[in-house]
Amino acid sequence: MTDFDEFREIILKETENVVYLSDPVTYEIVYLNQLLKDIYHIQDDNEYKGQKCYKLLQGKDYPCEFCTNKYLTLNQFYTWDRYNDFVNKYYNVRDKLIQTKDERILRLEIAIDITKEVQEKQQLHTKVTSEETLIHCIQTLAENNDFYNAINKILSLIAEFYGAHRVYIFEYDLLKKQASNTYEWCNEEVTPHISLLQNIPLSVINEKLAEYKKTKCLNFLSSHITAYQSLMAPLIEDSQIAGFIGVDDPTFHNDDLDLLTSITYFVVNDIQKRKMMSQLEYLSYTDLLTGLFNRNKYIKDLEMFDNQEFSSLGIIYIDIDGLKKFNDHYGHRYGDQLIRDVGHILNHYFYNQAYRIGGDEFIVICPHMKQKDFMNQVEKMQENYHQHKYISVSIGSVWSDSNTSIHQLIEKADSKMYQEKRIYYKKMNDSRK
Numbered sequence: 001m002t003d004f005d006e007f008r009e010i011i012l013k014e015t016e017n018v019v020y021l022s023d024p025v026t027y028e029i030v031y032l033n034q035l036l037k038d039i040y041h042i043q044d045d046n047e048y049k050g051q052k053c054y055k056l057l058q059g060k061d062y063p064c065e066f067c068t069n070k071y072l073t074l075n076q077f078y079t080w081d082r083y084n085d086f087v088n089k090y091y092n093v094r095d096k097l098i099q100t101k102d103e104r105i106l107r108l109e110i111a112i113d114i115t116k117e118v119q120e121k122q123q124l125h126t127k128v129t130s131e132e133t134l135i136h137c138i139q140t141l142a143e144n145n146d147f148y149n150a151i152n153k154i155l156s157l158i159a160e161f162y163g164a165h166r167v168y169i170f171e172y173d174l175l176k177k178q179a180s181n182t183y184e185w186c187n188e189e190v191t192p193h194i195s196l197l198q199n200i201p202l203s204v205i206n207e208k209l210a211e212y213k214k215t216k217c218l219n220f221l222s223s224h225i226t227a228y229q230s231l232m233a234p235l236i237e238d239s240q241i242a243g244f245i246g247v248d249d250p251t252f253h254n255d256d257l258d259l260l261t262s263i264t265y266f267v268v269n270d271i272q273k274r275k276m277m278s279q280l281e282y283l284s285y286t287d288l289l290t291g292l293f294n295r296n297k298y299i300k301d302l303e304m305f306d307n308q309e310f311s312s313l314g315i316i317y318i319d320i321d322g323l324k325k326f327n328d329h330y331g332h333r334y335g336d337q338l339i340r341d342v343g344h345i346l347n348h349y350f351y352n353q354a355y356r357i358g359g360d361e362f363i364v365i366c367p368h369m370k371q372k373d374f375m376n377q378v379e380k381m382q383e384n385y386h387q388h389k390y391i392s393v394s395i396g397s398v399w400s401d402s403n404t405s406i407h408q409l410i411e412k413a414d415s416k417m418y419q420e421k422r423i424y425y426k427k428m429n430d431s432r433k
Contacts, residue, residue: 015033016112016113017035017112017113018033018039018091018109018111019032019111020053020057020109021098021106021107022053022106022107022109024069024097024105027053027054028049028050028051028052028053029048029050029051030106032045040056040057054067057084058084066082068093069107071095072095072096072107074097074098075096077094077096078095078096079092079093079094079095080092080093081093082111089113089115090113090119091113091114092112092114093110093111094109094111094112095107095108095109095110096108130161130253130256130262133157133259136157137158137263137266138266140153140157141154141270147270147273148183151183152183154263155167155168155183158185158245158247159187161252161253161259162231162251162252162253162254163250163252164248164250164251165186165187165189165228166184166186166187166228166246166248167185167246167247167248168181168183168184168185168193168245168246168248169181169183169243169245169246169267170182170197170246171242171243172202172205172242174202174240174242177202178200178201179200179202179205179243180197180198181194182194193220197220200220208220209232212232216229216230217229217230218232218248228249229248229249229250231246231247231250231254231257232244232245232246232260233245233257233260234264235267235268236264236268237268242271245263245264245267247260285300287343287355289336289339289340289343289356290339290343290344290346290347290356291344292343292347292354292355292356292362293354293355293356294355294356294357295355295356295358298355301355302407305406309403311368311401312367312368312369312370312371312374312399312401313368313369313399313400313401313404314365314366314374314397314398314399314400315363315366315397315398315399315406315409315412316363316366316378316395316396316397316413317361317362317363317395317396317410317414317416317417318346318362318363318364318393318395318396318417319360319394319421320338320342320360320391320392321392321394321421321424322428323335323359323360338390339356339359341388342385342391345381345384345388345391346362346364346381348381348384349377349378349384350381353365353366363410365406369399371401374397374399375397375399392424394420394423396413396417396419396420398412
């Protein structure tokens with residue numbers, strides 16, 4: 001070996017670049033430098049010589065679809081970047097044709113390992129993208145007064161960042177020891193699950209989360225053959241886990257939980273705000289003594305009903321007989337209990353349709369209810385009141401399937417109730433004689 005050949009061999013052996021020669025026609029490997037042999041755990045030159053480059057270096061059974069042979073010349077290098085999934089590395093590759101002393105044409109490839117640089121760029125891009133998405137999510141919450149639309153928009157942003165099929169929120173009810181899927185975004189190809197994932201015992205949830213810690217997979221529906229690869233971040237409220245955000249089948253940023261964990265604070269904050277608003281709305285529209293709707297809700301709903309058309313409409317007007325007398329004789333605590341009992345029976349037969357509009361007055365509004373069903377419910381309610389000897393109520397009910405206005409029907413029901421009330425007063429007067 002000449003001095004030049006020795007120097008060349010030393011350079012090729014010590015270089016940090018991958019170097020190999022192959023026949024561009026037969027794809028047979030002619031030479032691998034030491035670094036490349038180390039990467040592929042090759043001890044002796046006879047192990048690689050004559051092997052196909054696509055088989056040894058790429059693990060393929062046929063020439064690579066990205067092979068650059070057709071672009072190569074003797075005059076200049078062809079430069080490109082490539083991720084080798086066989087060895088899990090990124091390379092900057094320089095290829096050209098060379099001619100040996102015996103005039104044989106070979107392919108020369110020199111590849112520089114750029115894995116670290118590429119990963120740093122990817123991490124930086126992920127960080128920037130994550131921060132941009134987080135800012136977008138915060139702006140969405142701040143600018144959107146409709147909480148439900150805001151959360152659903154945030155879930156879609158999270159899905160876009162992770163390239164996910166489904167993103168969802170579970171909230172815990174610690175008193176009932178249950179959890180429910182309260183929000184869900186999924187792409188067009190995925191069947192929504194939210195209606196199937198309600199009131200799940202926390203014991204079941206905890207079992208699924210224990211499986212998730214081991215496998216990073218979630219499967220809330222046992223009918224599914226395979227579980228979803230998932231990402232999760234807990235929702236912490238008052239130092240307790242109050243639920244979680246889940247991302248199913250992420251295709252990007254699979255190892256990055258920064259966005260998900262960062263957004264949980266803002267989601268929890270807005271969930272608390274929503275609960276507070278719901279509580280305020282409940283107090284604004286609920287009669288606290290009976291649990292029925294109150295007069296504020298009645299007036300608001302009347303405005304809404306004014307702009308609606310009904311296939312039918314039933315109205316019930318109820319007044320407690322002799323409430324003042326009971327309050328005077330037995331005290332207001334007794335009177336309050338009487339009001340509660342009347343409201344409880346009313347709500348049993350006309351759930352979420354009854355209002356307490358005064359101290360002893362109640363009204364029921366039943367849109368789109370068949371006459372037979374309406375009259376049966378009224379009759380059952382009256383029978384229930386009669387079974388309680390201490391309860392006396394005057395009831396007026398009307399039903400119509402014409403275009404009669406709701407206000408006219410309420411007046412008719414009120415008038416019928418007063419007819420009943422006159423009968424009650426007549427009985428009271430007769431009993432005193």
